Amino acid sequence: MTAIGPGLTPAFAPERLCAASELQEKGKAVLFDVIHFREPARAFALRFEGRVVAYLNRCVHVPTELDWQPGEFLDADREFIICSIHGATYEPKSGRCVGGPCGGGRLKTIDVEERDGELWWQPSRDTRAVPRE
Ligand code: FES
Numbered sequence: 001m002t003a004i005g006p007g008l009t010p011a012f013a014p015e016r017l018c019a020a021s022e023l024q025e026k027g028k029a030v031l032f033d034v035i036h037f038r039e040p041a042r043a044f045a046l047r048f049e050g051r052v053v054a055y056l057n058r059c060v061h062v063p064t065e066l067d068w069q070p071g072e073f074l075d076a077d078r079e080f081i082i083c084s085i086h087g088a089t090y091e092p093k094s095g096r097c098v099g100g101p102c103g104g105g106r107l108k109t110i111d112v113e114e115r116d117g118e119l120w121w122q123p124s125r126d127t128r129a130v131p132r133e
Contacts, residue, residue: 011124012122012123012129016120017030017112017120018030019117023046023119025049026048026074028071029073031071035127035130045121052114054110054111055107055108056110060102060105061086061105066083080099083100086101087101088102089102090107094106110127
């Protein structure tokens, strides 16, 4: 996440995602709703090699959700994010396509930060929080 200096106001306030303890190493992801380019969409966060990463839940091959069960994104060896539709494979730490029909593309990254036992995600101009009612 881009650091915000003292006295500066981010364009979009960070959104609380969950307790950091909810994400186990190479475990199930936490899903969350976003507004991406004004359309409802889902995103996910998972912990991989100690680091929390988050992406839009949208395959580069065809714009569909990746998980084969809700929150299950990793392959059998828990080494890659794999699309449940045609098997495109992504490197978890970068979101970069490393195999299958994703053509060298990359998952859309969402900035996340782990702070004081909580996880926060950073909305942006393109990917915003769902308005609270
Ligand atoms: S839709 Fe993901 S690999 Fe085809």
